[in-house]
Every structure is written in structure tokens, then in C-alpha cells.
Amino acid sequence: MTFGLGSLSWEQRRKLTGLLFVLPTVLFVTVFFIIPLAMTVFMSFHDWPLIGEQSWIGTTNYTELANDRQFLKSLDFTFRYTLFVTPPIFILGFILASLVRHQIRFIGIYRTIFFLPVVIGLGVSSLIWVWMLDQRVGIFNKMLLDLDLIAKPQLFLAKPATAMNVIILSVVWKTVGFTMILLLAGLQSIPDELYESADVDGAGYFRKLFYITLPLMRRTIALALILSVIGSVLAFDQFYIITRGGPRNSTISIVYWIFNNSFTYWKMGYGSAMSIVLLGILVALSSIQYYVLRERV
Amino acid sequence: MTSLHLRNRPAEAGALTQQQRRRIRQRALLLLKYFVLTGLALLFLFPIAWSFLNSLKTPAESLAVPPTYLPTAIVFDNYAQLEAFGNYGIIGHVENSTIVALLTVVGSLVLSTLGGYGFARFNFPGKNLLFIMVLSTMMIPFQSILIPLFVMLVRFELNDTLIGLALVYITFQLPFGIFLMRNSFLAVPKEIEEAALLDGCSSLSLLYRMMLRLVLPGIVTVAIFAFINSWNEFLAALIFMSDQDKFTLPVFLTLVRSGIYGTVDWGALQAGVIVAIFPCLLVFLLLQRYYINGLIGGAVNN
């Protein structure tokens, strides 16, 4: 032992060494996680401008939230976005996972390609999409025009509905590989014998899907869905970059509105109160995850 | 239907047995599958390939309305244009991103290895509580505590520094890193370690001399995750960095997108996009086994 603690017994020294090994981690988590978490609660009861004096205002920030129509709109939008983006990610992810499931020739290349967008940052991928969607230099309009599907360039980001749709398209492209890999791992953990005996019984594709695949993959499916839902609730980059919250402020997500209030309007106390609400939503989602995944262990 | 058909004309032509037919059918299905797979693969590659092709156009062609499909000439002017952008050019911002990513990688590795080893091999009071505390970081995403983090960094005068940003990134790599490294250490047979301890090795030198080699896959995985996540992160970098010269790549690129002099330089933007995705693709393609294993291990097992 290099610590020069000769007087301690071997047992005690082991304990101390163990503590020393985890100490840096504990320190980091305390300083950059536990304390900020406590501070979020503390700040949410203050009027806390970015520059200037703070003052205690009790629960005013929280009562104001109820009257903040943009906050309510953002809540509504974030939930709707989550509701619309999750099924395509899941269904396409499932289809892809089924397609690449068996070890046929070149399959590794296909898996890699479908997964590739996942390792690109969401901010950067949004920059590709905002350019592809542009009405003047964008490729989508060019192709649609050349195929005679449209008569004049479309403004994809001009209407709330189309803006939401194209963002969903970009996010599906960016994240579906992740869901695919999770589901693939789940699919591969199902023993082949089950399918073989089902084949003997003459079961068709959908019978096998509903009686073998889906039930046995419950845990994986729940996990894939919940991770995707949590990611959608926290969405920010794509709205900040592609739509900038527009049109008509219809695509301002919760995190976006927190960002605006805290760092553009300098109301950090108010932003903290919203963060607490967001936190509550996420803890609820994580609890569901915990519950569902635990159930069938 | 098919089988009925077959039974009605069992001897006809005599060429195809049921088995052969099944094989042909399987072949056709396989071919169809490859067809679908290839089509999807092209769709998935399209945005990246399209961005890459456009970064090679001349600046004038990148701004053409309507756009051209393929570059008429391959030049690197868009990249040069990007280097002339801002005070600092693209290389400066690549440097920033690299520094932050390396700090995050080194920091997460050191902390996760030490911590993972500590949690895997030692017993001490409060161990379970501390472990749960570390893992709970995963439950609460950093987006919800950005405001106090900002206030704290300002107070420590770490705001607007690459180190400050890296410290935050390290923290949010920790739960995954600790979890993975702990499992890696648990998988190493205890006997190896005990023999070495009896030989008089200290815990630290044991870790350094023997264990690290045995848990190398875990280390590589933690490093890749730390690299890719810190290289790509956008929101925290946007908030914590106010000095334009210190912007990391993604934030710098939004600056290019907003267009400094009234018009957006789309060609330069796509050049920047390519610069930003290249290292991630490279790291992933070279080490994807570790990345995928980490992803599945990290996501499924907790």
C-alpha cells in the first residue's frame, strides 16, 4: 500500500482504498449534478435575472406557469410531437430490425448504413435537413418539381402541420437506427426453435408475430418506446435549427421555451420552475420504464 | 393455393419437386429482400452523400437556384470559404471541438475506470447508496439542470471555457461509464487479482498493470461514447459558450447558417457539416462493434 496507513488493518485499508477509487466520481456527481439539482428547486422560488439581484418570490413562478399561454402551448406541442414521432420510429425500426435480423451475406453493411445517422449529431443533421428543405436551393423541391409532382416550390416550413411532418421525417432518419439495434438484439434473443415449431404447426407470419415475437419482446419493445419518448420530450436542436420555433410559434418545445426564458429573457427563476415541471414529467416516464421493465424479470 | 396447385399436377413436367419450388421461392424472397434493403440503404445514405457532393461544388454552384444534381466541377473552395469565416475559421473550431472531446474522453475514462473498479471490487460503507446516486444521473437528463449549471460555471469562472464545458460533459458520461466499467471488472475472475495482490502489488498498480488490459473492450466503449456525445452536443455548448472564438463545431455551424452578411452560404455550410460528421463516422466505422455492444449493454441492462 502506498498510502502509508500502516496502522490500519487490511480490511480497513481495503475499505478506504475502495472509497478513494470512487471518490472522484462521487465528487463530480455531487458538484455537477446533485447541487445543480437542488439549486434548480431553490432558484424556482426566486426572481432570478441573468444579471442583477435575486429575490425570493415564493411560488409565484409556478402560478405564472398556469397563465403562460406559450408554456401551455409548448407542453401541448411537445406531447403531440412525441405522439406523432414515436410510432413511425418504432414501426420503421421494427421493419428494419426484421429485415436485417438473419445473418445473410452483406447484412452487416446494411445494418451499419441504417445505423449511420445515429452517430451524427442532431444539430448537424438538422443543418442538412434545413438545407434540403429550402424552397430555393433545396433538393426536395428540385426533385418534386422535376417529377412534376408539384407545380411550384413548396414552403415546407410555412405551415405548422407540414413543418411538424418534415421535422418528424428528419428525426426518424436520424434516430430509427437506434431503435432498430435495440429491437434487433431483442429479436435475436428469441430462440429459433420456437419459430421452427410454429412452422411445423403451419403458423403464418402474423400469427408468429403476435404469438411469439411480440410477447417475447415485451421488455425490449417497452424499452425502445420509452427511450424514444424521453428523447422526444427533450427535443430542442431540431426546432431551434430547422424551424426556430415557427411558424406562429407552433414548434416551440418545452426545452426550447425553457431556453428562451432563461437565456433570452433572462428569467432564470422562471426557467427553473419550468425545469421542475419537465423533471416531474421525466421522472414519471422513467418510473413507468422501471415498472414495465421490472415486471417480467 | 400453391400447394393445392402442386398436388393437382404432381407429375407434370416432373422438373420441380416441392423442395425445389420452395428453394426458388426462398431465393426470390431473398432477392426481394436485398432489393428492399438496398433501396432503403440508398435512402438512408442520401442526405449524407448529398451534403458531401454539394460541399465539393463551386461556391456559385452551391447557391444555384434551382440546385444542380451533381457538381459540374469538383473543387474545395467551399472548405476554403469556411476557413475564412469569422475570426477563427473552421480549423479553430475543429480545434475547440477536439479539445473538448479529448478532455471529455480522458476525464470519463479516468473517472469511470477508477470508479468502476472501486464499485466492482471493494466493499465500503454506503457503497450501494453511492452507486445508486451515480446511476440516478441517468434518470434526470441534463436539459433540466442547465440553468444552475450555467450559474455555477459563471461563479467558478469556468463559463465560456472549453474546460468548463468538458467538465459538464464528463459528468453526464459518468453513469454509463461507471456502469459499464463496473460490469467489465466484475467479469474478470477474482483469482487473477488475488494472486497479484499476494505478490505485493498495490491496488493502483494492479489496476494499471493487469486489469486495464483485461477490461480494454469496456474502455474503448466508454471512450467512443464520450467522444461522439461530446463532439455532437449542441444545447449546452450553445448556452455555456458566449465567445464566438470558443464555439464548438455545431454551434459555429449554426452561425454559418444564420448567415453573417444577410445571405446564407449553403456551400460552406455543407462543407462544415461534412467536417463535423467525418470524425464520428470514422470512429464508428472503425470501432462499431464496441459502440453497438455498449449501446445494447447500456440500454438493456439497467
Next chain:
Amino acid sequence: MTPRRIIFAVMIMALCMGALPLSAQDDGVSMTMWVRNIGDQVQELVDAWNDRGGSQIQLTVIPPNEFVTKMGAAIAAGESPDIASIDLIYAPAFAAAGQLLDITDWVDALPYADDLLPAHSELGTYEGRKYAVPFLIEGSFIIYNKGLFEAAGLDPETPPTTWDEMLEAARAITAIDDETYGYYFAGACAGCNAFTYLPFIWASGGDVLSDDYNAATIASDPIVREALEYYRTMWEEGLIPESASIDDGSSFVSAFGTGTIGMAGTGAFGINTYRNDHPDLELGAFHIPGKEGGASSFGGGDVIAIGSGTQHPQEAWAFLEWMMSDETQLEHYAARNRTTVRVSMLENEYSQDDPLVLTAASALAVGKSPYSLVYNDLFNDPNGPWLEMIQIAILDGDIEGALQLGQDRFTQIIEG
């Protein structure tokens, strides 16, 4: 104290004293200056200053959408720049936060103190103390394409003076062919519409804020509704290109440059851009009209201030003083078609024969600048109520809903 320490202390003091006179001169001093991206005018000016030798200024360009955020964050971190060129409407907020150096004494000592543009100077004043001086002067007005006026059978030399005349002109120009449009506005740019749309309301005697800027009058002032209906009519009749609805400001200047737009709001910054990039356009300008006549303008642009955290207040002030001097105003402002910061120099040897520059300058005489600590949150924020109200009313046609939303959210922000 040991002898060694005393020697050490003396050495340090000597070093400090040696350094003091050095820092009082401007040799070797390097200062940072922040601007929002407003073209190359500032770069030229700073280059000219740096070329004189002496203290050097390094420019950092911050995108306008992020200026308040970045400036606030830097100030909170104690890293504010030595000099900042601030959108004038933010000046009160920064001054109120104690982040700008009080330069009252220096300003008052200037021989031409009373000659500085009043609207800008007022925005640079907070509770009677002066914190900023005029720097970049932009009064909004309407620029028009004389070629299109002629093609539409309108007299290019008598521009419209009322809303109806403008509407008629816009209709005539739109009717020329499929490519032409009568009018343009950046439908997704909050600041652009404060700059070019608010004056339509002001010129007709209305306002969206009460005289003391402490209450919203959106729902109560009938002119606001009429102004929304006015733009709505133009939008509905297709007098404005559809792409305007998603212009977040990046085509605010360039759209008119294509030569297919009859009229568009702009500021002095547009004059040089159009002349340099589109020399073939024949340009005219007129003041933003009121419903039945009259005129108004948004007195915009930047004021320049010294950061309260600066180590080089003297050098920073030296730059400001040089910038406002007769010579600089003539050589670097007037000679380059820019509006001067000095009232007596608005008309000068360079502007006399240039009706555009004269219009830009005279716009300031009818100009107005709202003085509000929450200006950004109300008008300039891309997610703020001003833009949302405009979009709902003009693009969607829901004027009632827009007025209600505008009134509610303005009130909420003003009452904080």
C-alpha cells in the same frame, strides 16, 4: 518584512508604475468590440482606427438573434467586451443592469454634445445619466423600383403618400406579369417588422404601446387593427410573394434586389447593398406613409457604449470621440452614403444630390424609437408576441385572435 520581501515589493511597485503611463497612452492596448452583424460598415471604421496605430480594436460579430443572450451571458460571466455596439433599443436594459460605463461627463464635455441625434441619445440615457452615444443610424423608409413603376403605368417620380395609394401601386405592379409583386415584407422576422411595419401605425397616429410605454394598446387602438387588415389585404390579394411568409430576415434585403418587387421597407443599410449588388435597379425612396397621409420612421440602428468592466476606458472613449468627430463623420459616414450621428451634418456635401440618402436622413426627423426595458421580449424575439400576432393576422387572416393574443402577451411581458 524581510529585506528580500521589501526589495520584491519595491520591484513590483516599480513595475506597476512603469506600466501605468504605458497603459494611459494607447500603444499596445488591445480592446474587444462586439457588434451584431450589420455589414461591413463597422469593419471599415475599425480598420481605419487600427491603421492609425495606437490602440487596436478586435471585432467580434454576434448574430443579431443571439446578441442579447450572448451579451447577457458574457456580462454575467464578467467577460463583457470593452466596447459594444448595441441595437439602440436594448441600451436601456443593459444600462439598467449596470453593465455600461457612465460616460455622462465625457459626453457633456464634447463641443457638439447637443448636435448628437436626439432619438439615439435618448435611448443611450438611463435615469438621467448617459451610457451610450449614437453609432449606426438607420431610419426606416420604403424603397421602390422605378422601372417596375413605369412598367405598371405609374409615375416613377410621384411615389405613394397614403395607404390606399400604396395599395393601388402594389396592385398595378403585381399585375405586370407572373413574376412581379407589388410589396415585400419578411414574414418570419420579428425585428424587420418592428423596423418597417410599426411606422405604418405611428404615421396614422396609433401605437401598440401607451405613451409611457407601460401598457399595451393593441386591442384598444383601432389603428392597429386597420394596419393588420391593410397588410392582410395585400397578402390575400397575392401582392406579396408567398416565400415572404418564411423569410426570417435572411432575404429581407435580397428579395427586393431581385428586381421583381415593387416596394419594400428598408433602412440606410439597403442603399449601398442595392447599389453595389444590383447597379441596374433604378431606385427611389419615400417615407412610410400613414393611412391618410403623414409619415413616420423607426429610428433604429446602434448606439455604442463602453463595457463597465473594461480595463481601458480612456482608449475606448478615444475611439468613440474619434468616431463622432467632424472628420470621421464626413469621411467614413457621409462619403459612404451613411447617415451621420450629428444632426447638423445630416445634409452634407455628399448627400445633396442623392435623394435616397436624403430620404434616409430625413426619415429620422419623423422617426420614433420605443424606450422599453422589455423591447426585445416584445418585438425582436423571433418567438415573441409581435411576430406571432403579425403571422396570425396577416398570413392566417385571424385578426381578432391576433389582437387578443398580442394584447394578452404584451401585457404579460410588460407587467413581468
